[in-house]
Amino acid sequence: MALKRGFFLLAGLCSLALGLVGILLPILPTVPFILLAAYCFARSSDRLYQWLMTHPWFSEALRDWQAKGAIKKGLKKKAYVVSSLSFVISIAIVPVIWVKVMLVCIGTGLIVYLRSIPEIEE
Known part of the structure; x- marks a missing residue:
């Protein structure tokens, strides 16, 4: 279980980093990486998941995606x-x-x- 959690945490952090870089580099799409980060954090770190879901830049889009797809x-x-x-x-x-x-x-x-x-x- 710890290995699985660690994998999701690492994948979430990498995805978040790519999403943040995507804000500056237009060739990288930000939204899919942030959605993936939220998915991974939900399975690995409640603290990071809550941070992402309440972040002023991402929270509205994440809530729309979560509630309405x-x-x-x-x-x-x-x-x-x-x-x-x-x-x-x-x-x-x-x-x-x-x-x-x-x-x-x-x-x-x-x-x-x-x-x-x-x-x-x-």
Whole structure:
């Protein structure tokens, strides 16, 4: 049990770190990493889970996701814009064709995933 808890704690901390880096680097999506961190903390550390669920930056989106399995329409639009811009810029900058193709595939997958997320009217 301690090994499982330790795994979830480590995964949650790594996910939180990636989510925080994603705030600064647009190519990293913040919301999925914060959702994963909340999932991992719920299984490993009540203190960190409560901290994340009451954090002023993340608490509203986490509560919406937890209660309704959806995100606000405005947040979804921001995710579309930031993700699309970061992928377009990355594709334009990268000189290697196979990396461009990979970025197009990943970006398309992300947009398809975002479209599947239910919206909450604001």
